[in-house]
Amino acid sequence: MTTATNRSAADSATAVERLIRMYRRMVAIRLFEERVNDLYTRALMPGLAHLYIGEEAVAVGICEALAGDDYITSTHRGHGHCLAKGASADRMFAELLGKKSGYCKGKGGSMHIADPTTGNLGANAIVAGSAGIATGAAFSSKYLRTNRVVVCFFGEGALGQGVLYEAMNLAQLWKLPVIYACENNLYNEYTHYSETTAGEILARPAAFGLAAESVDGQDVRAVYGTAARLVDRARRGEGPAFLLSNTYRFRGHHVGDVSRDYYRTKQEEQRWMVERDPITILADGLIERNLADRAQLDRIHSELTSEMNAAVESALAAPYPTPDEAEQDVYA
Amino acid sequence: MTTATNRSAADSATAVERLIRMYRRMVAIRLFEERVNDLYTRALMPGLAHLYIGEEAVAVGICEALAGDDYITSTHRGHGHCLAKGASADRMFAELLGKKSGYCKGKGGSMHIADPTTGNLGANAIVAGSAGIATGAAFSSKYLRTNRVVVCFFGEGALGQGVLYEAMNLAQLWKLPVIYACENNLYNEYTHYSETTAGEILARPAAFGLAAESVDGQDVRAVYGTAARLVDRARRGEGPAFLLSNTYRFRGHHVGDVSRDYYRTKQEEQRWMVERDPITILADGLIERNLADRAQLDRIHSELTSEMNAAVESALAAPYPTPDEAEQDVYA
Amino acid sequence: MPEPEHKATAEHAETAENRSFSASSAVTKVRELSFAEAIREALAEEMRRDSRVCILGEDVAEAGTPFKVLSGLVEEFGKERVIDTPISEAGFTGVGVGAAMTGVRPVVDIMFGDFLTLVMDQLVNQAAKVHYMSGGTWKVPLVVRATLGATRRSAAQHSQSLHAWLSHVPGLKVVLPSTPYDAKGLLKTAIRDDNPVVFFEDKMTYKMKGPVPSDEYTIPFGVADIKREGRDVTIVATSSMVQVALGAATLLDEVGISAEVIDPRTTWPLDERTLVESAKKTSRAIVVDEGYLRYGVTAEIASVIAEGAFYHLDGPVMRLGAMHVPIPFSPPLEDATVPTDRSVFEAACKLCKRP
Amino acid sequence: MPEPEHKATAEHAETAENRSFSASSAVTKVRELSFAEAIREALAEEMRRDSRVCILGEDVAEAGTPFKVLSGLVEEFGKERVIDTPISEAGFTGVGVGAAMTGVRPVVDIMFGDFLTLVMDQLVNQAAKVHYMSGGTWKVPLVVRATLGATRRSAAQHSQSLHAWLSHVPGLKVVLPSTPYDAKGLLKTAIRDDNPVVFFEDKMTYKMKGPVPSDEYTIPFGVADIKREGRDVTIVATSSMVQVALGAATLLDEVGISAEVIDPRTTWPLDERTLVESAKKTSRAIVVDEGYLRYGVTAEIASVIAEGAFYHLDGPVMRLGAMHVPIPFSPPLEDATVPTDRSVFEAACKLCKRP
């Protein structure tokens, strides 16, 4: 991956490659998540999982703006972030199934996938739990002069946690290269964010001096463009930023959340799914502007479908850890 | 105490009485604190105490805007708040000396004076520790329809604590009658607030939707005027507010903090003490405008001096609790 | 025909009565409720009785919490009394403390007990100390409900049982019900208590059914309940581990070991006498709790028994708790970390020197 | 002439050596340093050795903390490595966790241990679990220094000793030095450890002087130190209570009771063997710790001894800790809440059945 600045028409070939790459990534996430839901429905997956379907453009657009050794932190709804940062689906499925070949040897599960090789500091099941960690990684970047940028992903529900403001204050005081990436999908679990969030979201980081911008989270090009600017700014040492992506989760809060009428309408869901699907939006844009044709996109789908199916199968076939492994990895 | 709104010239007699009352209160706090310092220096007081000298106008101006049964929460630097809300000096001295006749039977000490009879929910030695409590008292006011207003006093150092933002968000969502009264005396202990506070202070509460204003904390009339407006607004159900008072502590962080050169200059201290003493500022104003004469103000001083001396003496003479009392009051 | 008298009192003598309701379903006129229903009923009754009682927490209203424990309450009591909060555990617990000091009686919901990490200052430095620091003038009638328990495949941040921390803190009371009957009676007591009470519910127990009389009753704090009488070994178990201990007792029966199972029900106040008396009688004691074993609740209870029954014990007090590791996600790993019927059975056999 | 060899190792056999330095000042070539100076020297040496080591906390730079423990460090290492923070314990501890994961080795300063309430999520749900949850891939070489201890007339929110909570949490290591010698050697070990370590310093001990060799040394975790040998009763004491135990031992000498005083030095890992062996030898044990007695550190240690030395004990293991009340301000009250030479002496007399 390269670090993007403003691009001229000259490198439009690169730009198209980038769009196709982002398309591929979004589809990969979508297909991954559909299989997760399927594993749950077939009672093959222990526990629960929080699907990212509908929000793919956010993770993909932002991670596209990062270098391979830049860091991210993720959330309970983390599969999209992991995949966008470059994790491989088979080890992710294995982790979700509690298998030894998973990213965390089965110890973490869906909510704790971490992967040093792709700079993934880990998903966190405490809302806003990674605000400090991400800020600390940015501290290291400055302290050790590695020039890495960190993206801290979180849902708008994390705006309720005070530690986020503590962390943003520190980041701004110390001009740390960290982007707080807020995914506003409108709901904190089963409660609309307007019932939990007073004032204006963007005014909050701005009050701490951070550069604060919002973007249409269903438009991966817009997300990428804005993220690239903020990432570059951070890398130049100009300080942290807050990027608010307006998005929507198409499915339930978690795979078991199927009756959603009491907190949101079917019409609302339909509207988003039909009009605001980030994959459709990009596909339509590519075809309209003649940058890709339907067949090419279909090929991507079918390639990824085979990949994902194979990944699921290998994960299903993989062995569990043995009980004695429970006592390993407590201390380094 | 009465609740003030905008006053016309017609009630100037009341206004003058109010100014004299506030003058008296400020002097009382000053004399109280000088005696605390003296008790410490003479090794008669256990532990430490954080003096409010220099900041008197803030507590006095704000508490003047409150009714007797309105609530306050206070801080480690709390003597001024307690006295301004109506506590009596003798029981406060007794508490500072660990005597049984103290407000907390000697169990609390300087940092924990509480007094239900004056609506004082208690001083708190955890920075921002009372943000939740004050907001909860405002919750009760609304829930029980008592129409009480709550003032949460804290230093600008508390802006570092996330729970303050959690509380302000809740207060604004639920339109609770609470005033967050931030005393910016420039220092978090031994560190200048500019090293700990990114962005603009007032923008923070404003971002959560609170009414946010600042005032010259050395001018008790200005403090009172602004506080009265915000308190009335809160009482009318229009929601919480944030009042930033710019002030200065004339003494050390605590009574033992005597060598302060490494964090602030003698010149800075002198400038504030000579030019910005809230008691002098009010006295000069009263005399200039012919609302009081020097003799009257001197009388106030000497009356209060006798009162404070008597209070110290009675506290010094009072008995300690007996050791068996340590086990009482753990549970209600 | 009147219902039998269910009000328990602080008298030890009366605990036999409670026991019969909680350990057996043979009593007539007693409905079967799930643990969740018992909690809900306790809240509803107390909210009807006292308009000052309200509920604060995340997704407590229409959603009725993710565990659906509170379903229906908002319909009866409205959104003024069943209040959805932002994801601000410290903030709304702090609000609970202040509200409790000023005339409201809030019941605060902490969805997963793991999130108690976020409210320790509000609970420990504020709620627990207000009464004492103020020389007994302010009171904090606050209830904090939190879940505990593993084996739900929720991994390390959603599976902990952190009640040892709260039990360590003077000024708090700590409740650990193990049956629907106890849950209801203890929660009502908690709400009426003028002190901050932390009330732990095992999330794996919510669906468990048990007899709950329809007549009103409360259960006093500090009164252990003998869930099963026995002669050879005392098994003290808390919360989720009571069923495990009863399961072990059944297995032990088969090898001729008669186990007495005692549930302290509150770790603070702790009914030391009942625990010690039982250990004196059986001369052997095992303590089982789902918190981390080391520096956990088992240590205090074992110490109390080891001291109180010192001259009667045949062997050391044994302890079983969660393995000293963060709770792993993978089922075979997670299952290895918590005590089971089998592991308690084996401990008892060892203590009783059976092969 | 070379200085004697001071490097302690994990071998129990070598602890006698440590002991001689910490318990006696008769050793030549060993300077006297205060506890605070020993801490400072450990930090300075490690910061010189390893540029990744830095300090984060409130008023740590020019102020050198309110206790002046860190005075002079900012002058040597600059404000890039000795970093003043806002009053954001959760925030900067979280930064410490993330920094530790990514190549820095932060030492985080929590001014009063009471403020640990604010960082429990960062320490327990984050720092302690990162390594495990990630299947052993990420490491968290973080040190959190916090104070403990009462009798400073600081009242309920500035006097607690909350190390029991951290000792309960798998994934953390917990250190409780009692002498300047131990403080220096253990802090150096903590900084070099690849795991999160919580390091507790008794604030009343900062001025205490003791021998500290000028040669470099470290002290391994999990190795108890016998501060004083004895025959009749084992007194296990932690942190501030070690001096109290030694004072009690002197009093006991006068009535002909020979007390052995053992300091575990780390509550996790815990050197069970040394504690149990001593109790087997003396057949009597007392555990003294300044945390709240109930559900505290004494419970675990007493349980370990009661189990391990069961067949050798003459009487129950006794425990002394802080009274189960919030720490009061008033001197006569506060003094009544913590163990003293006298109360430990009396417990030992009782245990040894002396009048």
Ligand SMILES: Cc1ncc(C[n+]2csc(CCOP(=O)(O)OP(=O)(O)O)c2C)c(N)n1
């Ligand atoms: C500190 C904390 N409180 C509560 C929860 C339970 N919880 C899990 S996800 C969630 C909602 C999160 O909403 P948001 O941050 O908007 O993320 P989304 O699920 O919408 O992606 C809640 C309350 C938690 N995991 N952590």
Ligand SMILES: Cc1ncc(C[n+]2csc(CCOP(=O)(O)OP(=O)(O)O)c2C)c(N)n1
């Ligand atoms: C949570 C917490 N952290 C640290 C401290 C130690 N401390 C006591 S006062 C203080 C500075 C407070 O500064 P500020 O809020 O501006 O109040 P001021 O002392 O200036 O009135 C600090 C850091 C504390 N009491 N509580």
Ligand SMILES: [Mg+2]
């Ligand atoms: Mg959301």
Ligand SMILES: [Mg+2]
């Ligand atoms: Mg200040």
